[in-house]
Amino acid sequence: MTSSDGRAAILGRYQNTCVIGAGVIGASWTALFLAHGLKVVVNDPQPDIEGFVRTMLDKAGPTLKALGLPHQGLDANLRFEADLERAVAGADLVQENGPENPQWKQDLWARAEPALQKHALLLSSSSARPATEQARKMKDASRLLIGHPFNPPHLIPLVEVVPGEHTAPEAVTDAVAFYDALGKVPRVLKKEIQGFVANRLQRAIMREACYLVQEGVVTVDELDDIVTSSIGLRWAVNGPFSSFHMGGGPKGLESFFQHLGKNMAKSFKVIPEVDLDEKLQQRIVDQAAASFGKTPIPQMERRRDDAQLAILGALAGLAGEGATRS
Ligand SMILES: NC(=O)c1ccc[n+]([C@@H]2O[C@H](COP(=O)([O-])OP(=O)(O)OC[C@H]3O[C@@H](n4cnc5c(N)ncnc54)[C@H](O)[C@@H]3O)[C@@H](O)[C@H]2O)c1
Numbered sequence: 001m002t003s004s005d006g007r008a009a010i011l012g013r014y015q016n017t018c019v020i021g022a023g024v025i026g027a028s029w030t031a032l033f034l035a036h037g038l039k040v041v042v043n044d045p046q047p048d049i050e051g052f053v054r055t056m057l058d059k060a061g062p063t064l065k066a067l068g069l070p071h072q073g074l075d076a077n078l079r080f081e082a083d084l085e086r087a088v089a090g091a092d093l094v095q096e097n098g099p100e101n102p103q104w105k106q107d108l109w110a111r112a113e114p115a116l117q118k119h120a121l122l123l124s125s126s127s128a129r130p131a132t133e134q135a136r137k138m139k140d141a142s143r144l145l146i147g148h149p150f151n152p153p154h155l156i157p158l159v160e161v162v163p164g165e166h167t168a169p170e171a172v173t174d175a176v177a178f179y180d181a182l183g184k185v186p187r188v189l190k191k192e193i194q195g196f197v198a199n200r201l202q203r204a205i206m207r208e209a210c211y212l213v214q215e216g217v218v219t220v221d222e223l224d225d226i227v228t229s230s231i232g233l234r235w236a237v238n239g240p241f242s243s244f245h246m247g248g249g250p251k252g253l254e255s256f257f258q259h260l261g262k263n264m265a266k267s268f269k270v271i272p273e274v275d276l277d278e279k280l281q282q283r284i285v286d287q288a289a290a291s292f293g294k295t296p297i298p299q300m301e302r303r304r305d306d307a308q309l310a311i312l313g314a315l316a317g318l319a320g321e322g323a324t325r326s
Contacts, residue, residue, distance in 0.1 A: 007181035011036055014121070014178060018042075018091035020084070020108065022049055025125050025153060026097035027056035032154040033095075034074035035064045036182055041079045043087035050080055059298065060154050063305045066313075067155075067183070084108070085115035092117070093178065095147065097125040102133055109144065110137035121174050123147035127199050130192035131164025141166035147175055148196055149184075155305055157185035157312070160196045211274045213284060220284055221291035236311055 002010065017033050019026045022044040030053055033040050042053060057074050064071035081087040088094055094112070098104060105124065116122070122144040124134055135141030146162035153159075159179045163172045172188060179186035189196060195203060209223050218226065234243055241253065248256025257264075274280075285293075292300065 002177070002180055010177045010181040011038065014093040015039055016041070016090050016092045018088050018094045020044070020087070020094060020096045020112075021098035022046075022053050022056075023097065024151060025149065026095070027053045028060065028152040028154045029095050029097065029125070029149070030078070031057050031060035031064065031074065032069075032182060034077055035060075035067075035069040035071060035154070037070075037077070039077045039079070041081050041087050041091065043081055043084055045082055053078070053080075059301065060152070062302070063152075063155050063309065066306075066309045084112055088112045088120070089115050090117070091120050093121045093123065095123050095125060100127060100129065102129050105129060105134040106137045109134055109141075113138050113140070119143075121171060121178065123175060125149055125153075128195045130194065131162060131167060132192055133164075135164055135166055138166075142168040143171045145171055145175055146196070147179060147186075148198075150198060152301075152305070153184075155308060157183075158198060159184045159186045160189060160198060161186045162189045162192055162196055164192060207274055210276055210280065210284070211272050213287070214274060214280050219291070220287035224292070236315070 015038060017038050018041045019030050019033070020043045022030055022042045023046075026042070026044065030040050030042060034057070042049065046052065054075065057078075061071040094116070096105070096108065098108060105126065109122070120143060124131065124144070124146050125148055126134070126146055127148060131141070131145045135144050138144065141164060145164060145167045146160065148160040148162065150156035150158050161172060161175050161179070163169075176186045176188060187197075193200070209227075212218050212223060213220055238246070244256050245252040248254070248259070251258075
């Protein structure tokens, strides 16, 4: 872990940031960047973007405070600039969070490139679209890579750092150092793959969750309840491999595979049909509406942040590190 002086020095290199697209993810990054003393220029054509971002700053306040970060008066370092070229012109770092559309991202980087400073670090929050694909219309993509957060980025630690074919190794080092200095847990992927790692895992679980609702095995809220009281709790502490290592007996994964490996291998080959058609989507929406859907989303978000902070604090306490890193 970098010392607080080291973190301040790293963040000193990125005083001027530009957040492109300030919806769910961009507004949350904006809150975190501002809380770490960075200047943020928001580029988003939405007419009510200022109100949206300011509401997000208010909503994120209690979470930032719990993380030991400044949470008031953050907008002193916030500026809105609807023109892309002007928005990126002075940036040391750009975090892109626009629509998840490969053409759009390619055009964006191509348009931004002539206005960018040579040293600017270019990070895309994309959930699935690799940097090599995004860079197709750029002349020099050596500073472009993926910095994929988990919602909300101002709270969830993981950032998947995924270089493209043209990304320079120093840009990877810089991205890891930057996210680490923000208190994140950056993890570099060795290869580009659509959906990266965490979303591929989520997709596999979501597929099975939809299948179980499709088949009427459980309702939406029953499924959520089963997850939070079992694998959700387990996976905050151990990943699937180390969990099964402990589930395998004295020889860990070796005995786990001896006992269950054959059946597991067979079951991997049986992939049930899930048709997430309008009918199934409506069933999921209706079941959610009859259950947790009655709670206003801001109230759910507040409880989510409070509960996740409590878990993070408890885990940090166990590791003897104190509850926060700031
Ligand atoms: N929502 C998530 O859970 C999540 C998690 C991690 C990563 N992501 C990724 O982050 C990115 C943004 O996702 P989101 O959920 O915040 O979407 P969103 O729809 O909430 O926000 C997208 C924003 O981009 C803006 N935008 C549209 N055209 C633009 C333009 N020409 N210039 C600048 N801004 C423009 C929109 O006005 C909107 O505010 C996507 O690439 C997505 O895959 C999303």
